[in-house]
Amino acid sequence: MNQALIIHVDMDAFFTSVEQNDDPSLRGRPVMVGGARRRGVVAAASYEARQYGVRSAMPASVARRLCPDGHFLPSRMARYREVSEQIFQIFGAYSDTVEGISVDEAFLDATHLKLKTMAEVERLGRQLKRHIASVTGLTASVGLSHNKLLAKIASDYDKPDGLVHIAPEQVERLLSPLPIRRLPGIGPRTAQKLHASGILTIGQIRQAELDLLESVLGDGAIEIQERAMGIDHRPVKPDRIRRSVSQETTFDQNQTRLDELLPHIQLQARDVSQKLMQKGLWAKAVNIKIRSSGFSTITRTKALSERTQQASVIEEMAMMLLEEWAQWRPSFAIRLFGVGVMVDDRNPP
Numbered sequence: 001m002n003q004a005l006i007i008h009v010d011m012d013a014f015f016t017s018v019e020q021n022d023d024p025s026l027r028g029r030p031v032m033v034g035g036a037r038r039r040g041v042v043a044a045a046s047y048e049a050r051q052y053g054v055r056s057a058m059p060a061s062v063a064r065r066l067c068p069d070g071h072f073l074p075s076r077m078a079r080y081r082e083v084s085e086q087i088f089q090i091f092g093a094y095s096d097t098v099e100g101i102s103v104d105e106a107f108l109d110a111t112h113l114k115l116k117t118m119a120e121v122e123r124l125g126r127q128l129k130r131h132i133a134s135v136t137g138l139t140a141s142v143g144l145s146h147n148k149l150l151a152k153i154a155s156d157y158d159k160p161d162g163l164v165h166i167a168p169e170q171v172e173r174l175l176s177p178l179p180i181r182r183l184p185g186i187g188p189r190t191a192q193k194l195h196a197s198g199i200l201t202i203g204q205i206r207q208a209e210l211d212l213l214e215s216v217l218g219d220g221a222i223e224i225q226e227r228a229m230g231i232d233h234r235p236v237k238p239d240r241i242r243r244s245v246s247q248e249t250t251f252d253q254n255q256t257r258l259d260e261l262l263p264h265i266q267l268q269a270r271d272v273s274q275k276l277m278q279k280g281l282w283a284k285a286v287n288i289k290i291r292s293s294g295f296s297t298i299t300r301t302k303a304l305s306e307r308t309q310q311a312s313v314i315e316e317m318a319m320m321l322l323e324e325w326a327q328w329r330p331s332f333a334i335r336l337f338g339v340g341v342m343v344d345d346r347n348p349p
Helices: 014-022 060-066 077-094 118-136 147-157 169-173 188-196 202-209 211-226 259-279 310-326
Strands: 006-011 029-034 042-045 071-073 099-104 106-108 140-145 161-163 244-255 282-292 298-310 334-344
Touching: 006 077, 006 118, 014 029, 014 042, 014 077, 029 060, 029 099, 042 060, 042 334, 060 140, 071 106, 071 161, 077 099, 077 106, 077 169, 099 118, 106 147, 118 140, 118 161, 140 147, 147 161, 161 211, 202 211, 202 282, 259 282, 259 310, 259 334, 282 310, 298 310
Parallel strands: 029 071, 140 161
Antiparallel strands: 006 106, 006 140, 029 042, 099 106, 244 334, 282 298, 282 334
8 A cells, every 4th residue: 555545524413522522421321412492403412312313503493393302402612622622633643644524524645654555554554543532532533545525524424433444446336326416516406316317325426427417516526526536635634724713693582773782792703713713713704693673694705915813803884884784774673693703824923
């Protein structure tokens, strides 16, 4: 084996697994993080809750109907970040090239280990899983292959607590029977278009005439077909930077006056500022997100004249954007409001 070795690690139901690990009485029970308030939204669902049809981003009212005996817990982001830091420290023991995708997901480039056999690769995967479990008490699904695309597909192949290695000679056999939604980059709308053309599996994408794919997918046809063949040239980027940082609040009662929103904007701006300082990031623009009682969503963005981490600057710009929007809305009912910033990936000023 002389090719690259890329590892994709995806923690299993991370938020709810942390809760179940911290409180053993919740193990084996349906647990939802978020949605504790009547009008909240489920941020994460345990595998037990998913058996009832509960999913993340689902309104709490729907989740309660599906799973009336479930446990709804408030989010503890500080705790999740603490466990995430432990996990990423473990990643650093296996590779200097780690690309964090989220608090519970990352790519590692382990090519430097120069493993020679499939047995060695799979032994490394088992070692990594045991290491994570011994430190955190949590399970992870680990995928190994020679590029990021295949490593990602591998980690999702046998969740939860999976370990799958896709060797070059196994790519066609393993990918071909998978449904097209298992291919990264194919969302619900694209899948619907492909289904209408009779394409249901990744193998069918691989074998399809390019003219047919272009008629359905347009300019993205070649890239999608290459993915179906297991081709991916993207490197693992250890300097991956989040492009935005935000904080949102869903209200128990619709907000109908600007002065009612001001305390929430102050808190959100302070939270965003703290996140920027913790991560060493700087804001180059401020945005607001407004969701009405009728569930329509509006966003507004304005660039800053100077980069900042200051809560007062973020708050002032967010309030200005809101006031500009409200000039055209003599009456309004806001269900959700959020403050965010676009991150500048240059060096600090």
